[in-house]
Amino acid sequence: MLFTDQMGHQLTLPALPQRIVSLVPSQTELLFSLGLEDRIVGLTKFCIHPEPHVKQKTIIGGTKNFRMDVIDKLQPDLVIGNKEENYKEGIEALQQKYPVWMSDIYTLEDALRMMQEVGRLTGTAARAAELAGEISRGFAALQPAQPPISTAYFIWRAPYMAVGSHNIIAHILQRCGFRNVFLDLARYPEITPELLQQAAPQLVLLSSEPYPFQEKHIAEFQALCPQALVKVVDGEMFSWYGSRLLHAPAYLQGLIRDVREGLNS
Incomplete structure (x- = not known):
């Protein structure tokens, strides 16, 4: 065939x-x-x-x-x-x-x-x-954040690299109601601390892959964006596009709920 x-x-x-x-x-x-x-x-x-x-x-x-x-x-x-x-x-x-x-x-x-x-x-x-x-x-059942939450999603450290445009992670962020503040840049742009501060996201997400961000890295980003909620997330739920997507909606819905609660507290 x-x-x-x-x-x-x-x-x-x-x-x-x-x-x-x-x-x-x-x-x-x-x-x-x-x-x-x-x-x-x-x-x-x-x-x-x-x-x-x-x-x-x-x-x-x-x-x-x-x-x-x-x-x-x-x-x-x-x-x-x-x-x-x-x-x-x-x-x-x-x-x-x-x-x-x-x-x-x-x-x-x-x-x-x-x-x-x-x-x-x-x-x-x-x-x-x-x-x-x-x-x-x-x-189809996923309920995105309303209104959208300005978000920076980081995939690498030293140098900082974030998710930009035209990739599956950017698409999943959009479905969650997380408005990507770096959507007008390259696919995976290098981000300086100054650029992050200028973007002033409400939410900073640190992916568990490819760089293994952990809870210990939260303070580093909190210092740069004191007004933001900073969370470590399971990168597989944003970037694995095979059968792992079966588990993504429930995870993402829980994340949206936690983010709303964190921003409102």
């Missing part, structure tokens, strides 16, 4: 893939959720869900540095990657040898389409549609 991925690349699968390599943590978790555990042969060192099942699979390196020799030994009949999380040169090298399907995710709708396409690719379309439907209903 002929398939077209989310970057417009075409690939042909002569039969249902039996040896799948996943290059993206959130999509790895999706494959397990689709019941494909026995057909997953390789994944990255950042693929941590679902435990302990991922530990039984071959590690092919990181998302930005594949070990081509390991992948060659696995002889995959399907490789699944992502435009943002993987690197162009590595993907192009794999495309010379194997069928590679790439996702390109900016919105919840993109993520739901990805799930259904991966379902088609792997012969699990019914289960994928079930997952996508459940996630869609969960987000």
